[in-house]
Amino acid sequence: MKGHRYATVALAGLLCLLLASRAFSVDAPRSGPAMDHSQMDHSQMDHSQMDHSQMDHSQMDHSGHGGHAGHKMTLDAEGMVMNWNEDTLPEDCSAISRDYAFEVHAGTKYAEPYNGTIFGMSQHEFRVEPCSRITVTFINEDEVRHQFMVHQLPKYLYPQGMFHLEAAGGATKTGTFIVPSDNRTYLVHCDLAQHMEKGMKGQLVVGRGSVDLPSVPGVTANFRRDWYTDPVVLLGVFAGGLGFSLIGLLLFLWRR
Ligand SMILES: [Cu+2]
Numbered sequence: 001m002k003g004h005r006y007a008t009v010a011l012a013g014l015l016c017l018l019l020a021s022r023a024f025s026v027d028a029p030r031s032g033p034a035m036d037h038s039q040m041d042h043s044q045m046d047h048s049q050m051d052h053s054q055m056d057h058s059q060m061d062h063s064g065h066g067g068h069a070g071h072k073m074t075l076d077a078e079g080m081v082m083n084w085n086e087d088t089l090p091e092d093c094s095a096i097s098r099d100y101a102f103e104v105h106a107g108t109k110y111a112e113p114y115n116g117t118i119f120g121m122s123q124h125e126f127r128v129e130p131c132s133r134i135t136v137t138f139i140n141e142d143e144v145r146h147q148f149m150v151h152q153l154p155k156y157l158y159p160q161g162m163f164h165l166e167a168a169g170g171a172t173k174t175g176t177f178i179v180p181s182d183n184r185t186y187l188v189h190c191d192l193a194q195h196m197e198k199g200m201k202g203q204l205v206v207g208r209g210s211v212d213l214p215s216v217p218g219v220t221a222n223f224r225r226d227w228y229t230d231p232v233v234l235l236g237v238f239a240g241g242l243g244f245s246l247i248g249l250l251l252f253l254w255r256r
Contacts, residue, residue, distance in 0.1 A: 006248050006249075006251040006252040006255060007248065007252050008248070009244055009247065009248035009251070010244070010245050010247075010248025010249045010252060011248070012244055012248075014241070014245050072084055072085070077168065078167065078168050078171040078172075078173065079140075079145070079165070079166040079167040079168045079171050079173045080164070080165070080166045080173070081164070081165055081166075081173055081174070081175040082162070082163070082164040082165075082166075082175075083158045083159060083162060083163050083164060083177070084163070084175040084176050084177060085157060085158065085163075085176065085177050085178055086133065086135075086176040086177075086178070088157060088178070089131070089178060090131065090154055090157055090178060090179070090180040090181065091154075091156070091180075092131075092180050092181040092182070093130070093131035093178070093180065093181050094131075095131070096131060096132065096133045096178065097129045097130060097131040097132045098128070098129045098132040098133070099132065099133050099134075099135070100126075100128050100132055100133070100134045100135065101134075101135045101136075101137070102123070102126060102134065102135070102136050102137070103122075103137045103139065104121050104122055104123060104136055104137065104138050104139065104148060105121065105122035105139045105141055106119070106120070106121050106122075106138065106139065106140050106141065106142065106146040106148070106167070106190070106200065107119070107120070107140065107141035107142040107146075108120070108142055109141060110122050111198070111199045111217070113217075113218065114199060114217040114218055116199075117198055117199025117217055118198040118199060119142070119146070119190065119195050119198050119199045119200045120199045120200065120217060121148075121200060121202060123202070124188075124201065124202040124203070124216050124217050124218055124219050125202060125203055125204075125205065125216065125218075125219045126188070126202065126203070126204045126205065127205045128179060128204065128205070128206055129206070129207065130179065130180070130181040130182065130183065130206055130207045131178070131179065131180070131181050132178070132179060132206075133176060133177075133178045134176065134177055134178070134179065134204075135174065135175070135176040136148055136165060136174065136175060136176075137172060137173075137174045138165045138167050138172065138173050138174070138175075139167070139172045140167035140168065140169060140170060140171055140172070141170070142169055142170075143169040143170065144169055144192075145166065145167070145168050145169060145192060146166070146167055146190050146192070146195065146200065147164065147165065147166045147167075147189075147190040147191055147192060147195075147200075148164070148165040148166075148167075148173075148188065148190070149162060149163070149164045149165070149188065149189055149190065149191055150162065150163040150164075150177070150186050150187070150188050150204055151186060151187045151188075151189075152186055152187070153177065153179070153180070153186070154180055157178075158177070163175065163177040179204075179206045180206075181207075182206070182207070183206060183207035183208040183209055183210060184206050184207070184209065184210045185203050185204070185205050185206070185209040185210045185211055185212065185213060186203065186204040186205075186206065187201070187202075187203065187204075187213055188201070188202035188203060188204050189201045189202065199217050201213070201215060201216050201217065202216055202219075203216050203219065203220075
């Protein structure tokens with residue numbers, strides 16, 4: 001009876017070892033200062049507010065580009081651009097450091113290099129300097145609708161912390177936004193059902209970035225790599241796993 005329990009301990013230990021060894025096999029992170037887990041909190045991404053029915057016309061700024069920051073949106077049959085910002089600086093920036101223009105193609109064709117994905121983008125990682133201005137031209141080569149959505153930008157500048165392009169099948173949408181000064185990694189994704197899970201996921205790395213997001217096709221492994229990037233944690237898991245395995249195994253053999 002007892003032997004059973006010890007065997008379980010040994011098994012748990014082996015499992016830890018397996019996890020640790022898997023972490024070792026993944027290439028080392030490029031940069032990883034503080035692990036900002038708060039940033040990973042998906043519950044903060046309130047998609048309930050994204051309900052299209054809620055995008056009533058009263059919220060739309062029909063004054064075009066002349067309006068104040070945020071609440072800016074254009075919507076037509078081809079798609080939409082929401083919260084574009086080409087001239088209002090984030091509070092922590094004194095000037096625009098640099099201008100970037102990314103041409104992002106979306107479609108099933110771009111998923112081909114990545115196992116287990118159906119949708120993809122022509123690039124899944126975007127590296128920019130802090131306080132830079134980014135113009136994205138989003139070209140949808142599929143027949144279904146796709147989105148290019150950036151999350152957790154400052155809310156005083158971008159309502160819901162979001163910059164959002166949406167292109168109908170075959171359509172192209174262009175929009176511009178300015179990132180703040182902190183080193184941070186932002187989630188880029190398509191929010192249509194199952195599209196992110198099926199490959200439409202990317203990361204926007206500002207400066208040195210903060211964490212690598214998991215499961216970004218061609219960029220990060222399919223698990224929370226940031227859990228394992230701290231060598232102390234890694235060694236702890238490894239040592240713990242080894243210890244549990246040995247103790248469990250010894251007790252199991254001894255009690256038999
Ligand atoms: Cu999509």
